Amino acid sequence: MSPSSGIDATRFLHRLRTLAAIGRDDQGRRTRLAASDADRAGRDAVAGWMREAGLAVEIDWIGNLIGLWCPAGAQGAPVMMGSHIDTVIDAGAYDGCAGVLAGIGVVEALRDAGEIPARPLAVAAFTNEEGVRYAPDMLGSLVYAGGLPPEEALATVGTDGTRLGEELARIGYAGPQAPGFLVPHAYVELHVEQGPVLEREGIAIGAVETLQGISWQEVVIEGTANHAGTTPMSLRQDAGVAAAGLVTWLRERARRGNGRSVATIGRLRLEPDAINVIPGRAVLTVDLRDPDADALARLEADVAARLQEIARAEGVAVSVRRLARFDPVTFDPGLVRAIEAAAGARGLSTRRMTSGAGHDAQMMARLCPAAMIFVPSRDGISHNPREFTADADLVAGADVLLDVVRRIAAGPPGNLFPS
Amino acid sequence: MSPSSGIDATRFLHRLRTLAAIGRDDQGRRTRLAASDADRAGRDAVAGWMREAGLAVEIDWIGNLIGLWCPAGAQGAPVMMGSHIDTVIDAGAYDGCAGVLAGIGVVEALRDAGEIPARPLAVAAFTNEEGVRYAPDMLGSLVYAGGLPPEEALATVGTDGTRLGEELARIGYAGPQAPGFLVPHAYVELHVEQGPVLEREGIAIGAVETLQGISWQEVVIEGTANHAGTTPMSLRQDAGVAAAGLVTWLRERARRGNGRSVATIGRLRLEPDAINVIPGRAVLTVDLRDPDADALARLEADVAARLQEIARAEGVAVSVRRLARFDPVTFDPGLVRAIEAAAGARGLSTRRMTSGAGHDAQMMARLCPAAMIFVPSRDGISHNPREFTADADLVAGADVLLDVVRRIAAGPPGNLFPS
Structure with a gap:
């Protein structure tokens, strides 16, 4: 295999399209929520492809699906690739x-070329990365990295009232391995950018050196439900008005910040949810992100202060529950340089960047050197069926992954890069 | 029967408590949505009490339940009393x-006293007054008064996707009578105020002379769903932020108005409703009310203009659908005076007032002279389990209803007031 040869693009893209077609909800939307029937169908397909590629399929307690290639002569901790296959509601095909x-394509490329790495290789599909059905997001890799006890994670109650552990057992993906059973030598994750930077600058490969900190909270506002026709405006404690006040303020606050903060209220439910009743209760989520730890903490403090002001001004009661909190992450500088070098050797333009999204790589960074390879997202759109990355960009990213993994896995224990 | 004798208070209050206990939803809330199983149970109880009172129970195509007392010698159009027994979600006991x-108590009081009216009496429980499950509200009385074709009303699709006609048939309340089969001589409705005025002023009886106009609209805002972490604040088309902008503006606009406008956004749903996805779609309802027709029209025009501004400023698309629209109503001045006189004769304090809520009486006012009797609501609270009216106030209101009906029904055709 020549150094410039790559993965089997046709097979990789065909599998991507096949997986993208799995999991339509009753409204025809691509929706493979973690541990759902659709997720099972996706997992079955991926496990099949892993076996086709000669990987031994292992499943851990939290449902992480890991394919392991341990060829004769390979030794030491494996080099791990991976990401997730669960999706948001009405998702894109690539995320x-x-x-x-x-990752599966990388293993096949090496096997097909008869190139035996000095270390085992592993490919992981982590459980519940999106966090739509169960909180927090990146739950599978968090448990894998030791950041959350498995029994606590398995007891998590989802938005639909189900327990993750029961759902994993139901779909046949509650496995026998203890999470973290393989501690990787390194972890490298290819992902679509899900933002507009690479496309806007015409760059093929992002070498991700940092990842935003994330704060997720649920806010409950209790006002007074009352008749919409007979209650004067001055005598209302309208939980919906209070919630709307937070939404409009938060957008302005995030805009006023360091230019890197983002803030989103993605869920907002009113009760009793009737056209002629003043909302007595509002339940909403707050998603705050910033690559700077101090800026994220200031943003959180400002939200808390604002909620107190709203409570006083509107005569409502406010309570807040933390759903998830991850500090910003700095990836392994050596791996980031290796990604830049691999891209450069293939004549691909590259830039260092920050990830705005959370990724399994940030959890794996607790266990081993980790980094990420980004490829462009058209119009920066993600978590949406219009999510799109060109075939050539996907294949270029997979080839960079191949080259980086080949380099790290070339030698036995010792330095990250055996040289 | 002496003129100052009244209805059987014990029986009236016992039935009120019995009916209040019918229809708990899975969260334990009093919820008898129109044409639901709970509504059937309530209707069965009311129909039973009507028969106990000697009323012939009639049901029309739209499910209006009408008890008719046509004693030997009575002739001409009946005097009708009534209201509704469907509720909002998590409702009070009185509305x-x-x-x-x-109304049933009035018939019994006259029968028990051997007092035979010159006209038939009728008691109506109209279908879907609340409008929570099917729009518009006051649907049963609207159809009865000829304001909406029955076939159109029966085809109405509810918030749960059901059709009203099918649900009425399912619960056994799709009856054989054509709506409007009895055109009343007059219609008088006793109701709790659902507002704070009577209690605040220490007045026992409200003689309702006008009723607010009501405008209900559904607004759909289409933005762009996108990743909450990777989409810069400046590149968002957030349907939730756009919706919140309307909510906060509308409250200020209603406050700035003539002091009588009320405006409520009771329902607001975001899509895809995920913590880490920018809302791509918001669906909300707007409830506007004003006793002045011109002021209501100005309020509607201002909402429309504001939505256009929001669409431009936020880069979202906005569409509006009218759900219901009723002009303000002026009740029959003679009936209003009769209510005042009856209250005065019983030594009850009284005042004229405007109804902030919509009521079946406003529809019946299209068919015949109509008016309403209000009794105080504690703290003005309604559409809420804390809704409360004291027993003595309820009985006083029922007695005034008795006296007014007795007077109107005393003579054969001719003037509203035979004497």
Whole structure:
């Protein structure tokens, strides 16, 4: 295999399209929520492709699906690739899936070329990365990295009232391995950028050196439900008005910040949810992100202060529950340089960047040197069926992953890069 | 029967409590949505009490439940009393039910006293007054008064996707009578105020002379769903932020108005409703009310203009659908005076007032002279389990209803007031 040869693009892209077609909800939307029937169908397909690629399929307690290639002569901790295949509601085709399937493609490229690495290789599909059905997001890799006890994670109650552990057992993906059973030598994750930077600058490969900190909270506002026709405006404690006040303020606050903060209220439910009743209760989520730890903490403090002001001004009661909190992450500088070098050797333009999204790589960074390879997202759109990355960009990213993994896995224990 | 004798208070209040206990939803809330199983149970109880009172129970195509007392010698159009027994979600015990059960109590009081009216009497429980499950509200009385074709009303699709006609048939309340089969000589409705005025002023009886106009609209805002972490604040089309902008503006606009406008956004749903996805779609309802027709029209025009501004400023698309629209109503001045006189004769304090809520009486006012009797609501609270009216106030209101009906029904065709 020549150094410039790459993965089997046709097979990689075909699998990506096949996986993208799995999991339509009753409204025809691509929806593979973690541990759902649709997720099972996706997992079955991925496990099949892992076996086709000669990987031994292992499943851990939290449902992480890991394919392991341990050829004769390979030794030491494995080099791990991976991402996730669960999706948001009405999702795109690439988020997560590209990284898992590229990992399988890397193994096949080496096997097909008869190139035996000095270390085992592993490809992981982590459980519940999106966090839509169960909180927190990146739950599978968090448990894998030791950041959350498995029994606590398995007891998590989802938005639909289900327990993650029961759902994993139901779909046949509650496995026998203890999470973290393989501590990787290094972890490299290919992912679509999900933002507009690479496309806007015409750059093929992002070498991700940092990742935003994330704060997720649920806010409950209790006002007074009352008749919409007979209650004068001055006598209302309208939980919906209070919630709307937070939404409009938060957007302005994030805009006023350091230019890197983002803030989103993605869920907002009113009760009793009737056209002629003043909302007595509002339940909403707050998603705050910033690559700077201090800026994120200031943003959180400002939200808390604002909620107190709203409570006083509107005569409502406010309570807040933390759903998830991750500090910003700095990836391994050596791995980031290796990604830049691999891209450069293939004549691909590259830039260092920050990830705005959370990724399994940030959890794996607790266990081993980790980094990420980004490829462009058209119009920066993600978590949406219009998510799109060109085939050539996907294949270029997978080839960079191949080259980086080949280099790290070339030698036995010792330095990250055996040289 | 002496002129100052009244209805059987014990029986009236017992029935009110019995009906209040019918229809708990899975969260334990009092919820008898129109044409639901709970509504059937409530209707069965009311129909039973009507028969106990010697009323012939009639049901029309739209499910209106009408008890008719046509004693030997009575002739001409009946005097009708009534209201509704469907509720909002997590409702109080009095709204609507008091008027229906007081009507049955009036018939019993006259029968028990051997006092035969010159006209038939009728007691109506109209379908879907609340409008929570099917729009518009006051649907049963609207159809009865000829304001909406029955076939159109029966085809109405509810918030749960059901059709009203199918649900009425399912619960056994799709009856054989054509809506409007009895055109009343007059219609008088007892109702709890659902507002704070009577209690605040220490007045026992409200003689309702006008009723607010009501405008209900559904607004759909289409933005762009996108990743909450990777999409810069400046590149978002957040349907939730756009919706919140309307909510906060509308409250200020209603406050700035003539002091009588009320405006409520009771429902607001975000899509895809995920913590880490920018809302791509928001669906919300707007409830506007004003006793002045011009002021209501100005309020509607201002909402429309504001939505256009929001669409431009936020880069979202906005569409509006009218759900219901009723002009303000002026009740029959002679009936209003009769209510004042009856209250005065019993030594009850009284005042004229405007109804902030919509009521079946406003629809019946299209068919015949109509008016309403209000009794105080503690703290003005309604559409809430804390809704409360003291027993003595309820009985006083029912007695005034008795006296007014007795007077109107005393003579054969001719003037509204035979004497």
